[in-house]
Amino acid sequence: MAVRVAVDFxxxxxxxxxxxxxxxxxxxxVDGQPLMSSAVYAAPDGTLFVGQxxxxxxxxxxxxxxxxxxxxxxxxxxxxxxxxxxxxxxxxAVLKRAVTExxxxxxxxxxxxxxxxHPADWGATRTRLLRQAAGGLARQVxxxxxxxxxxxxxxxxxxxxxxxxxxxxxxxxxxxxxLAVLDLGGGTVDVSVVQRMPGSPADRSLPAKRAGxxxxxxxxxxxxxxxxxxxxxxxxxxxxxxxxxxxxxxxxVEGRELTDRRRRRVLRQDVRGAKExxxxxxxxxxxxPPPFADAxxxxxxxxxxxxxxxxxxxxxxxxxxxxxxxxPKQLTAIFLVGGSSRIPMVSRLVHERTGVVPTTxxxxxxxxxxxxxxxxxxxxxxTGSLAGSAVSRAGGAPAPVPADRxxxxxxxxxxxxxxxxxxxxxxxxxxxxxxxxxxxxxxxxQGIAAPPPWRPxxxxxxxxxxxxxxxxxxxxxIIAAAVVxxxxxxxxxxxxxxxxxxxxxxxxxxxxxxxFIAPPDWTQTDDRVADRQVVIHPSDSxxxxxxxxxxxxxxxxxxxxxxxxxxxxxGTKAANDPDQKYSGFNGSANYAGKTVIYxxxxxxxxxxxxxxxxxxxxxxxxxxxxxTGSPHEQRVSAACEQVVKTMAxxx
Numbered sequence: 335m336a337v338r339v340a341v342d343f344x345x346x347x348x349x350x351x352x353x354x355x356x357x358x359x360x361x362x363x364v365d366g367q368p369l370m371s372s373a374v375y376a377a378p379d380g381t382l383f384v385g386q387x388x389x390x391x392x393x394x395x396x397x398x399x400x401x402x403x404x405x406x407x408x409x410x411x412x413x414x415x416x417x418x419x420x421x422x423x424x425x426x427a428v429l430k431r432a433v434t435e436x437x438x439x440x441x442x443x444x445x446x447x448x449x450x451x452h453p454a455d456w457g458a459t460r461t462r463l464l465r466q467a468a469g470g471l472a473r474q475v476x477x478x479x480x481x482x483x484x485x486x487x488x489x490x491x492x493x494x495x496x497x498x499x500x501x502x503x504x505x506x507x508x509x510x511x512x513l514a515v516l517d518l519g520g521g522t523v524d525v526s527v528v529q530r531m532p533g534s535p536a537d538r539s540l541p542a543k544r545a546g547x548x549x550x551x552x553x554x555x556x557x558x559x560x561x562x563x564x565x566x567x568x569x570x571x572x573x574x575x576x577x578x579x580x581x582x583x584x585x586x587v588e589g590r591e592l593t594d595r596r597r598r599r600v601l602r603q604d605v606r607g608a609k610e611x612x613x614x615x616x617x618x619x620x621x622x623p624p625p626f627a628d629a630x631x632x633x634x635x636x637x638x639x640x641x642x643x644x645x646x647x648x649x650x651x652x653x654x655x656x657x658x659x660x661x662p663k664q665l666t667a668i669f670l671v672g673g674s675s676r677i678p679m680v681s682r683l684v685h686e687r688t689g690v691v692p693t694t695x696x697x698x699x700x701x702x703x704x705x706x707x708x709x710x711x712x713x714x715x716x717t718g719s720l721a722g723s724a725v726s727r728a729g730g731a732p733a734p735v736p737a738d739r740x741x742x743x744x745x746x747x748x749x750x751x752x753x754x755x756x757x758x759x760x761x762x763x764x765x766x767x768x769x770x771x772x773x774x775x776x777x778x779x780q781g782i783a784a785p786p787p788w789r790p791x792x793x794x795x796x797x798x799x800x801x802x803x804x805x806x807x808x809x810x811x812i813i814a815a816a817v818v819x820x821x822x823x824x825x826x827x828x829x830x831x832x833x834x835x836x837x838x839x840x841x842x843x844x845x846x847x848x849x850f851i852a853p854p855d856w857t858q859t860d861d862r863v864a865d866r867q868v869v870i871h872p873s874d875s876x877x878x879x880x881x882x883x884x885x886x887x888x889x890x891x892x893x894x895x896x897x898x899x900x901x902x903x904x905g906t907k908a909a910n911d912p913d914q915k916y917s918g919f920n921g922s923a924n925y926a927g928k929t930v931i932y933x934x935x936x937x938x939x940x941x942x943x944x945x946x947x948x949x950x951x952x953x954x955x956x957x958x959x960x961x962t963g964s965p966h967e968q969r970v971s972a973a974c975e976q977v978v979k980t981m982a983x984x985x
Contacts, residue, residue, distance in 0.1 A: 335354065335355060335440055335441070335443040336354070336355050336356060336446050337353075337436070337440045337443050337444065337445050337446055338352070338353045338446055338447040338448075339353075339437075339445050339447070339448050339449070340359070340448075340450075340451070340483075340703045340704075340707045341432045341448065341450055341703065341706075342451045342480070342703035343428060343429065343432075343452075343464075344372055344404065344519050345402050345520045345522055345559060345561075346371070346372055346373075346520025346521050346560065346561050347369040347370065347371060347372055347520050347699065348369065348370045348372045348428060348432055349368065349369055349370070349699060349702070349703040350362040350364065350370065350433075350435060350436050350703065351436075351700070351703040351706070352436040352439055353707055354440050359704055359707045359708070360439075361703070361704070362436045364431075365385055365386040368700055369699055369700075370385045370386075370431065370432060370435070371384075371386055371388065372385075372401075372404060372428055372520075373385065373388040373389055373399065373400065373403075374399075374424050374427055374428060375389075375391040375392055375400075375414075376398045376415055376417045376419060377391065377398065378398075378416075380417065382423075382424070384427050384428050384431040385431060389401075390599075392599075393592060393595040394592065395415060397414070398414045400424065402520075402521055402561075403421065403424045403425055403428060405521060405556070406424075407460055407464075408459075409421055412424055421463065422463055422467045423467075425463070425467035426467045426471075429448075429467055429468055429471060430471060433445055433448065433472070444472075444473065445471065445472035445473070446472065446473050446474070447472060447473070447475075447710070448468055448472035448476070449475075449476045449477075449709075450464055450468060450475065450476070450477050450478070450706075451477075451479070451483050451702050451703065452464055452477055452479060453479070453480055453524050453552075453554065454479040454480065454481050454482075454524065454526045454549045454552040455524075455552050455554060457847050458846070458847045458866075458886070462888060464477065465477065476710045478706050478709045478710060479526070479549055480515075480517060480524065480526075481517065481524070481549060481552070482528060482549065482709055483701075483705035483706040483708075483709045484515045484517065484701050484702050484705050485513055485669070485705070486705040486709040487701050487704050487705025488513075488669045488695070488701070488705070510529065511529065511530045511666040512527055512529040512530070512658065513527070513528060513529075513665055513666045513667045514526070514528075514651060514654065514655055514665055514667075514668045515527075515668075515671060516647065516668065516669070516671070516675065516684065517671045517675075517702070518560065518647065518670070518671075518672040518674035518677075519560065519672040519673070519674070520560040520672075520673065520674075521556070521559035521560070522554060522555065522556050522558070522559050523554060523555040523558055523559065523646075523647045523650060524553075525552065525553045525554065525647075525650045525651045525654040526551065527549070527657070527660065528548065528549050528550060529548055548858060551655070551657035551658040552654060553651075553654040553657070555647065555650060560673050560674040562643065563636075563639075563674060563677070564602065564606050567605050567608065567609055567639065568587075568602065570635060570639055571605060571620055571622075571629045571631065574629045574630075574631075575626040575627060575629050578625055578626055579625050582625060582626075583626070586598055586601065586623070597623050601622070604621055608620045608631055609636065609677075610676070612631070612633045612677075613676040613677055616633050616634075617630065617633065618630075618631060619631075636677075637677075637679045640679070641679070644677070644679055644680060648680075648683045648684055648687045648688075649687070651687075651688065652687055652688060655688070662688035663690070667690070667692075667693050668684060668690050668693065669692065669694070669701075670684070670693065670694040671701045671702060672698060673699035675698045676694075676698065680692075837851065837980070838853070838976050839851075840976070841858075843858060843868055843870075846886050847866075847983060847984055848886055848952070848981060848983050848984060849981075849984055850884060850976075850977045850981045850982070852976075853972070853976055855874075855969075856870045856873060856882070857872075857873045858870050859876050859881075860883075865885060866885060866886035866887075867884065867885040868883070869881055869882070869883045870883075872966055872969055872970075875966060878961060878964070879939060879961030879962075879964065880959065880960060880961050880964050880966040880970050881970075882956065882959070882970065882973050882974055883955075883956070883957045883959070884955070884956050884977065884981070885955050886952060887953050887954075887955070888951055889948075889951045889952075889953060890951070891951065892950055893950065893951070893953060894948070894949055894950050897948075900931070900946075901921035904921075904931055904933075904946065905919055915936050915937070916933050916934065916936075917933070917934050917936065918932065918933060918934045919931075919933045920933070923945075925975070926945075926975045926978040928947060928978060928979070930945045930946055930978065931946035932945055932946075935957075940960060940961045941959070941960050942957045942958065942959045943960075944957050945958075947978070947981050947983070948983070950983070952983045954981060956978055958973070958974035958977075
C-alpha cells in the first residue's frame, strides 16, 4: 500500500494530509478536528503528549508545557519542568503524532514519502533540523516552502484519479506569471511572491512535470498571528466583565490554581470560537464562568483591536511585491491562507492597499498541507522530486523512459553524506556528489613553488598516477604538495569575493544559503527546492543543453578549517566513478579570481565544467554545461565566469 503524507507544521496548529494508493489527498482528522495543536507536554516520566492531550495536561503543570515548539527551533534544548529536551525531539513528537494519525487511515502501513513544509526564509540550519526531526517516520522525506505549496494548490487543476499519472498536476496561467501568498498563521505572518517557471504545461511541447514555482521575495512578522488575535479579544472581554469582581478575574487569567487553569482553558476556547464566529456574523456572545456575566462582542470591536497588526501585515505584502520587482497589478493573484485569513478585514485591507481582490478558499488553514503533496511530483523510481525539477534537454522533448533509467543518463556515483540533500534526478547533470578522490597529498613544507594559474581546458595539474600493475587509467591522482602549500597560505578558504571591482550587471538569485548574480540575458528556469539547486539558461534558449546550475551541499565538517579533507573527499569519489566520465580534477584551480576545485564531466551530448566553492560547512557546485556544437559556447563561458565570481555563501 502506497502511503504519502504531507505535514504543515505550524506555530500553534499542524495540518496533516494523506494520499493512499495515489488517491486524492485528504485532510486527516486529529482529535475530531482538521487541525492538530502543535503543543507538547513533557510528563515527569518522560512521556511527551501532543495536541489536545498536551493542552489538557498543561492544566496540571504549566512549566512542562510548550504551546509553540516551532518558535523554539533555534534554541537547541528546551527545559520543560525538570526535563531538558532537544528541540528536534520535541518537534519529532509532533511530527510522529501527525504521521501516526495518517497511518491509521491505511491500516498502519509504512509511509513511503513524508513532505514537510517550512517558511520560505528558513535557511539550511532550520531545514536540516526539520529533516532530523522527521527521522524514522518515512522512507523518504522532502521539504517544500509553504508559499510554493499554497501556490500549487491554488493554481492547479487536478486530474481526479492517479497521483502517479503524468497529468497529476496541470497549472493554469502562463510561464512567468507571478502571484503573492499572504499566510496568516497561528503565530506568524508570512508573505511570499512566487513565479511560475518556464516549462508550464501551458506550453504543450513540454512535459507536465516541468511545471513549478520559484520564490522571488519573502517577508515575515514572527510577532503576530491568530494566537495574538485571541489574546486581544480575551483582554477586550476582560475589560467588559472584570469590573464585577477584579480579584476573581485576576485569579482566572493568571491560573495559579488547578481549578482556575481549567476554567481559563475553557474560556480561551470560547474566545477563539467567538473570533471565528465574528468572521461570519456581525456579533456574538462569549459565555463566562461565574461570577461574570456573558460578554457581548462585535466584529467592529475585533477590527478595532487588530487594525494595527493587520495593517502591518498588508504593508509586508506590498513590500514583498516590491522586493520581487513587480507591481501589484502585475500579479496574477493574491492568495490568502492560514486560519486568520478568514477575518473579513484582511481581504478588505489587501484590496484597498493593492487594488487586487485577494482569493481564498474554504478551510484556508489546510491549503499549505493539501498543496504540499501536489508540489512534490511522484516519480515511480524516485519520490521527492519537486515540481519543475526536471532539467530541460535539447528541444524539450519528453523522455520515453524515466530520466534516471536512460542508458546515457549520468548515474549518481555515490550516496550523499549524512547531512547532504539527496542527489537530483540525473536527467541533465550530476554535480560531484560525484568526484574522484586520490590518496592524501604529501605533507606541507616541501618547498615546491605554486603552479601558475590554471584555466579550464588545460591538462590537470595533478601528478601522474601511481603505477598499479599497469592499470594507471583507474588509479587516483596524487595532488601535488604545492597545492597544499598554497592552501595553507590562503587559510583553506575556497572562495573570496573580489574587492574594488564594480558589481556585474544582472539579477541576484539567493533562494538558499548562497547567492550569485545571473547575467541580464539569462533566465532562471528551474528551482529544485528539495535539492537546493538553481538552474539558469540563456533567455533565448530556455530548453537547450546550454545552462549553468548551482547546487548547495551541507557537510558535517568545516571545509574552511580543513580544506584538504574536502579536496581528498571529492578527488577520491571522482577517481572511483565506474563510468570514468570525470576528468581533469584539480584541487586548487584559479578561476574567476577564486581558488576553486575543478573537474569536468563528459556526457554523450554535452560537457560540464564543474567548480566547487565552499565556506564553513556549506559547499556549492557550479556546473557550466556546453551542448555539443552549441552556438552559445562563448555566452556560457561568460555566464559561468560571472556566476563563479559572484558566488557567495551567505550562511
